[in-house]
Amino acid sequence: MSRKQAFQFLDLPRTMPQRIPVELRTSGDWGELYGKFGKEDAQYQAGRCLDCGNPYCSWKCPVHNAIPQWLQLVQENRIHEAATLCHSTNPLPEVCGRVCPQDRLCEGSCTLEEFGAVTIGAVEKYIVDTALATGWRPDLAAVENTGKRVAVIGAGPAGLACADRLAHAGVQAVVYDRYEQIGGLLQFGIPSFKLDKSVISRRRNVLEGMGVQFRLGVEIGRDITLDTLLADYDAVFVGTGAYRYTDGGLPGQDLKNVLPALPFLVQNSRIVGGSDAHGRPIAGWEDTLALPNLEGKRVVVLGGGDTGMDCVRSAVRLGAARVTCAYRRDEASMPGSAREVANAREEGVRFLFNRQPLSIEAGADDEAIGVTVVETHLGEPDAQGRRNAVPIEGSESLLEADVVIIAFGFSPTAPEWLTAQGVEAASNGRILAGGNGRLPFQTAHPKLFAGGDAVRGADLVVTAVAEGRDAAASIVALVSA
Numbered sequence: 014m015s016r017k018q019a020f021q022f023l024d025l026p027r028t029m030p031q032r033i034p035v036e037l038r039t040s041g042d043w044g045e046l047y048g049k050f051g052k053e054d055a056q057y058q059a060g061r062c063l064d065c066g067n068p069y070c071s072w073k074c075p076v077h078n079a080i081p082q083w084l085q086l087v088q089e090n091r092i093h094e095a096a097t098l099c100h101s102t103n104p105l106p107e108v109c110g111r112v113c114p115q116d117r118l119c120e121g122s123c124t125l126e127e128f129g130a131v132t133i134g135a136v137e138k139y140i141v142d143t144a145l146a147t148g149w150r151p152d153l154a155a156v157e158n159t160g161k162r163v164a165v166i167g168a169g170p171a172g173l174a175c176a177d178r179l180a181h182a183g184v185q186a187v188v189y190d191r192y193e194q195i196g197g198l199l200q201f202g203i204p205s206f207k208l209d210k211s212v213i214s215r216r217r218n219v220l221e222g223m224g225v226q227f228r229l230g231v232e233i234g235r236d237i238t239l240d241t242l243l244a245d246y247d248a249v250f251v252g253t254g255a256y257r258y259t260d261g262g263l264p265g266q267d268l269k270n271v272l273p274a275l276p277f278l279v280q281n282s283r284i285v286g287g288s289d290a291h292g293r294p295i296a297g298w299e300d301t302l303a304l305p306n307l308e309g310k311r312v313v314v315l316g317g318g319d320t321g322m323d324c325v326r327s328a329v330r331l332g333a334a335r336v337t338c339a340y341r342r343d344e345a346s347m348p349g350s351a352r353e354v355a356n357a358r359e360e361g362v363r364f365l366f367n368r369q370p371l372s373i374e375a376g377a378d379d380e381a382i383g384v385t386v387v388e389t390h391l392g393e394p395d396a397q398g399r400r401n402a403v404p405i406e407g408s409e410s411l412l413e414a415d416v417v418i419i420a421f422g423f424s425p426t427a428p429e430w431l432t433a434q435g436v437e438a439a440s441n442g443r444i445l446a447g448g449n450g451r452l453p454f455q456t457a458h459p460k461l462f463a464g465g466d467a468v469r470g471a472d473l474v475v476t477a478v479a480e481g482r483d484a485a486a487s488i489v490a491l492v493s494a
C-alpha cells in the first residue's frame with residue numbers, strides 16, 4: 014500500500030503493537046511490554062492520519078515533531094528519510110516513541126480522537142528502530158569542526174540531546190556522568206518493561222559515532238571541580254536532573270521495609286540490567302542498596318503518578334503476592350498516563366482511590382506492618398487547580414503490608430558547586446536559566462547553561478530533550494560569537 018486511501022481511519026481501527034501476554038509479565042518477564050509494528054501494520058496505522066491540515070499533534074508534542082510528514086513517508090516506505098525528519102526535531106525519537114505519555118501529548122490531541130487516535134508513538138519507534146537496523150546514521154558529512162569544546166554534566170535525556178545538537182554544529186561535546194552508564198533516568202529509573210536498555214546502548218553507539226565522548230563514573234563537584242571544567246571548555250551544560258525525594262513527613266517512614274521509590278527503581282534496574290550492583294548509590298540514599306526480597310510479600314505503594322505505576326508493576330514482576338496502590342484522590346485525578354494505569358490493573362495491581370496515608374505502622378523489630386489510611390472526598394481546587402483530598406473523619410483503616418514503597422515525587426537541588434559560581438536557584442531548588450536578557454537556558458554565569466528536570470522540576474523525557482536541544486542552540490550562539 015503506497016498511497017493512503019481516503020478516510021482509511023473509518024475502515025481500519027487504531028491498533029497498538031502486540032503486548033507480552035499478562036501471564037509472562039506477572040511471572041517476572043522484564044521485556045518491553047509493547048512489541049514492534051511490522052512494515053504493513055506501520056503503513057496502515059500511518060495511513061489512518063487524516064492529514065487534517067491543522068496538526069494539533071505537532072503543536073502538542075513538546076519537540077514539535079513533523080508528525081503528518083513522517084507518517085506520509087512511512088506510507089511510502091521511505092524510512093531513512095522519515096528517520097532524518099524525526100531526528101531534525103528530536104535527538105532521541107526512538108526513546109520518546111516508547112516512553113512519552115502519548116495519551117496526554119500528540120495522540121491526545123489527534124483530530125481522529127473519537128475514531129481512535131493515530132498510534133504516533135509506536136510509528137515513531139518503528140521508523141527509528143527500522144532505520145537504525147538498516148544502517149541509517151545521522152549524516153554529519155557537511156559539518157565543519159569549529160574547534161570548540163563543551164562539557165555536558167549529566168548523561169540523561171537533556172544532556173544527550175544537548176550533546177547531539179553540539180555534534181551537529183561541529184562542537185566537541187564531552188559528557189560526564191556519575192553513573193557507570195549513560196541515560197540518567199532512562200537507564201536507572203524507567204523500568205525495562207517500558208524501555209529496553211539495549212535502546213540506550215544503541216543510542217550511545219550512535220552518539221559516539223558522531224564524535225560525542227563520554228566520561229562515566231565521574232561526579233562533578235566530587236571527582237572533578239566545576240572550576241576545572243570552566244577552565245578546560247568553552248561552555249558547560251548542566252543537566253543533572255531532579256533527585257530530591259518529596260518528604261511526605263509520614264510517621265513511620267523510617268521503618269524497615271519502607272522504601273523510597275527512586276532508590277528502589279534504580280537499584281532494581283541495575284540488578285535486572287546486569288549492571289554493576291555495587292555501582293554508585295543515589296546521593297543521600299547510600300544505605301538503601303540492599304533491596305528486600307518482594308517474593309510472596311504484600312506490597313503497598315503510596316502515590317498515583319507514573320513513578321508509582323513503575324513501582325507497582327516492578328513489584329508484580331518481583332513476585333509480590335499482592336500489590337496495592339493507594340492514592341488520595343480519585344482515578345480521574347491521577348497525574349500519570351491512563352495507559353500505564355490500565356497496564357498495571359491488567360497485571361493484577363489493586364487500586365484504592367480516595368485513600369490518604371496517615372502513618373506507617375511498626376511491628377516487631379521496627380518492621381513495617383501496614384499503612385493507616387483515611388478515606389477522602391474531593392474538595393475545593395488548590396493553587397494548581399487540582400481538587401484537594403479532604404479526609405473523612407472516622408474512616409481510618411489499616412492496609413496490611415510487608416513492604417511499603419513511597420512514590421510522592423521528586424524535585425531538583427541546585428548543587429553548592431554551582432551556586433558558588435553565582436548561578437541562581439529558586440527556593441524549590443530549580444536552577445534559574447534564561448530570562449533577564451540572557452540567552453535561552455543561560456544561567457547567571459555566562460559560560461554555564463542548564464536544562465531538563467534540574468531547571469523545570471521533575472517532568473518528562475521529551476521536555477528534557479527539548480530543553481537540551483534548545484540549550485545547545487544557545488551554547489553554539491555563544492561559542493561561535
Ligand code: FAD
Nearest residue numbers: 167169170171190191197198233254465466472473474477
Ligand atoms: P536525568 O534523566 O535525571 O539525568 C540526569 C543525569 O545527571 C543522571 O544520569 C545523573 O547521574 C547525572 N548527574 C547528576 N549530578 C551529577 C554530577 N554532579 N556529576 C555527574 N553527573 C551527575 N518521563 C517520561 O516521559 N515517560 C516515562 O515513562 C517516565 N517514567 C519515569 C519513571 C521514573 C521512575 C522516574 C523517576 C521518572 C520518569 N520520567 C518519565 C521522567 C523522566 O525520566 C525525566 O523527566 C527525565 O529523565 C529528565 O531528564 P534529565 O536529563 O533532566 O535528568
Ligand code: SF4
Nearest residue numbers: 074109113118119134
Ligand atoms: Fe508524541 Fe512524544 Fe513522539 Fe512528540 S516525541 S510525537 S509527544 S511520542
